[in-house]
Amino acid sequence: MGGVTSVDATPAERTTLLRFVERFALALREAGMAPMPARVFAYALSDDADRYTAAELAEGLQVSPAAISGAVRQLVQIGFLVREREPGTRSDLYVLDDENLWTRFTGAELGALQKFEDVVASGIDLLGVDRPGGRRLAETREFFAFLHEVLADAVARWPEERTRRPAAGTAG
Amino acid sequence: MGGVTSVDATPAERTTLLRFVERFALALREAGMAPMPARVFAYALSDDADRYTAAELAEGLQVSPAAISGAVRQLVQIGFLVREREPGTRSDLYVLDDENLWTRFTGAELGALQKFEDVVASGIDLLGVDRPGGRRLAETREFFAFLHEVLADAVARWPEERTRRPAAGTAG
DNA sequence: AATGAGCTTCACATGTTTGTGAAGGTTGTG
DNA sequence: CACAACCTTCACAAACATGTGAAGCTCATT
Incomplete structure (x- = not known):
């Protein structure tokens, strides 16, 4: 090879x-x-x-x-x-941009996630929460917020995590 | 409203x-x-x-x-x-499918991530790691693997996390 | 000032995607 | 057994996206 x-x-x-x-x-x-x-x-x-x-x-x-x-x-x-x-x-x-490459990638994901959160929040405002649909939207927003936190945390941890991992060889 | x-x-x-x-x-x-x-x-x-x-x-x-x-x-x-x-x-x-809805959503994301990992791994096999490009690919794979773990963990934690969060009202 | 390498912009031909209308199949009802 | 409701499949028209070729712009060199 x-x-x-x-x-x-x-x-x-x-x-x-x-x-x-x-x-x-x-x-x-x-x-x-x-x-x-x-x-x-x-x-x-x-x-x-x-x-x-x-x-x-x-x-x-x-x-x-x-x-x-x-x-x-x-x-x-x-x-x-x-x-x-x-x-x-x-x-x-x-x-x-070697150093920040994958941080940026995930940053883009976070942007998309933020967009979801905003759209769903606007729907909750517009339509109200006191309905079955509104409750589903509220839970949707909760989930996206959670995912957002998790990803942001992961991005923050990556630089440290990166050094912890051995350089990988080839895989099957 | x-x-x-x-x-x-x-x-x-x-x-x-x-x-x-x-x-x-x-x-x-x-x-x-x-x-x-x-x-x-x-x-x-x-x-x-x-x-x-x-x-x-x-x-x-x-x-x-x-x-x-x-x-x-x-x-x-x-x-x-x-x-x-x-x-x-x-x-x-x-x-x-109310209960599993967002778990499924993230599950799909995980599938895409797996695809990335596979593709990148095949590239490393094909092209070798003893080159600048190969080293970048290897790091790319590391990052995706990390993200994969993080997301899988998040999905697993969501049911518990969900109960921990108060039902959200409307937002500005 | 003229040259020319190098990049960008623009209009277009090609190919793909999307949702519709119409026709067809299936299943329960009178 | 015919009917009607409902859904699905199919072929098509319109909209959209994509990358190319040609023309034009910028700027270092001569």
Whole structure:
């Protein structure tokens, strides 16, 4: 199982990488991410460079620069990628925000959860709690609040937890 | 703020309910649910009946029976609705699985998380860990495993936690 | 100031998803 | 045994999303 790097990769290794990227991207899409951002993110994470130019991403993923442009904009907005620029260079560099990556991911989840809580709360306000439906909504809100707490706690604990876990090898 | 019930609701109250249902459904869609199942679920939760016939759902949501048919099938499959039949009745009844509702919801999330873990694990196998990309994948897997544990624990604790929380009133 | 690399924006063709209407099957009732 | 209520399935039209090509903009270099 030799390492596959962007520098010395054979075409076959590149194909393997891209196939994996596509599968990873699919999972991300099912979690709500748009196709192209999902691909770009999966690729940037899985390939070996620390930073990528837009052109490298387009070349690596075999898609048009236009597609990259939109994707990185979204990814930067979410915080998955950071835009950098080397002085005296014409092109932007996109960097994975390694440290905060999965914290950010979960942060996005928390945002969705907050949205749920808000919507449900507004429904309770609008419709009242003294009805079967209102009581169900109230319990729904309780559950989301609980989940929110749990996830926020998990995010807070991750940095410590991370050091506690041994670096994992390969799995079956 | 009087209660809005399916029995004695004014048209205005019905409109308020449907507008809320649409907003709630939107949040569910953003979490990955298809539009019509999202609407049906939001409606069944928010309106006051304990059980609904397909016809009632169609009438209540102002959509065609055909749309309901597909939606309830999916919801039953996920486990959000339970299909019942009163003896001597021609129509099926759909019931919210009240007790396990949000446990099931989170269970679905756990499934998605498992999928992530599997995909990432396969990538590590395929591409190796002795590369920058591989190390990132390994850490990704660690994080997902951690999140998995946290969520599973939360689901297990919810029944107890639920009783601990006071029934919530309305919020601002 | 002109050049050109590199990125972005825009309009469009393609493909997918969604909900409807109409037809068909099933089951209890008169 | 015919009828009627109810649900489901199917084919279709409309809406939406996606990525491409082409044109345009920015900015370091000459």
